Amino acid sequence: MVEQELAEQMAAIEQLMLRVAWLEQRCLARELDDLGLTVPQLLVLRSVQRRAKQPTMSTLADDTLQRCATMTGIVGRLVKLGLVARERDPHDRRRVLVQLTPDGRAVLENARSCREKRLRDTLAYLHTQDALELLRLLRLYLEAFRLRYEKVEGEPLSEAGTINVQE
Numbered sequence: 001m002v003e004q005e006l007a008e009q010m011a012a013i014e015q016l017m018l019r020v021a022w023l024e025q026r027c028l029a030r031e032l033d034d035l036g037l038t039v040p041q042l043l044v045l046r047s048v049q050r051r052a053k054q055p056t057m058s059t060l061a062d063d064t065l066q067r068c069a070t071m072t073g074i075v076g077r078l079v080k081l082g083l084v085a086r087e088r089d090p091h092d093r094r095r096v097l098v099q100l101t102p103d104g105r106a107v108l109e110n111a112r113s114c115r116e117k118r119l120r121d122t123l124a125y126l127h128t129q130d131a132l133e134l135l136r137l138l139r140l141y142l143e144a145f146r147l148r149y150e151k152v153e154g155e156p157l158s159e160a161g162t163i164n165v166q167e
Contacts, residue, residue: 031114035107036081040064044074045100045108048084054097056089083107 025039032042047063048055055063061071075098078084083104089095100108123131 027118028115031118032111035110035114037107037111040066040070040074041078041083042108042111044071044078044098045083045104048098048100049105049108054087054099057096057098060098078104 028042029039032039037045043064044060047060051059057071057075058068060066060075061068064071066074075084075086079086081103082101084098085101086096086098089097126134
């Protein structure tokens with residue numbers, strides 16, 4: 001009986017996570033549409049922003065799980081929108097470097113505040129303790145996921161850190 005309950009709970013968790021991801025994705029796509037962006041374009045802008053120095057096209061492709069040819073198209077559209085600038089690496093003319101423009105930074109800030117507002121508005125429906133509990137559980141889940149599925153400095157995925165799900 002415990003095994004059946006666990007299977008039902010896991011199915012419910014899976015369905016809830018998929019539903020939340022779908023709803024967030026839809027809201028994000030609508031917000032980005034209002035800004036004239038797509039999700040891949042936002043991911044590229046965020047990747048450029050996180051880098052200490054100007055990333056190459058291949059670095060951006062790796063960061064966003066895209067092919068280099070796809071990245072060329074995405075960056076080309078961002079250049080036309082005036083959100084990034086491309087330039088040849090002065091030390092290696094084969095490499096193309098990408099940097100944010102002031103307009104790109106402004107669009108990223110606008111996108112961030114839209115996401116923040118959506119989260120704040122959603123969490124307003126929860127009691128403070130429930131919101132804190134949600135945060136605690138999400139952090140716990142993320143840590144368990146990372147222990148199980150992320151590589152550690154080139155080592156294979158670890159079986160260590162297995163979490164035992166009990167009642």
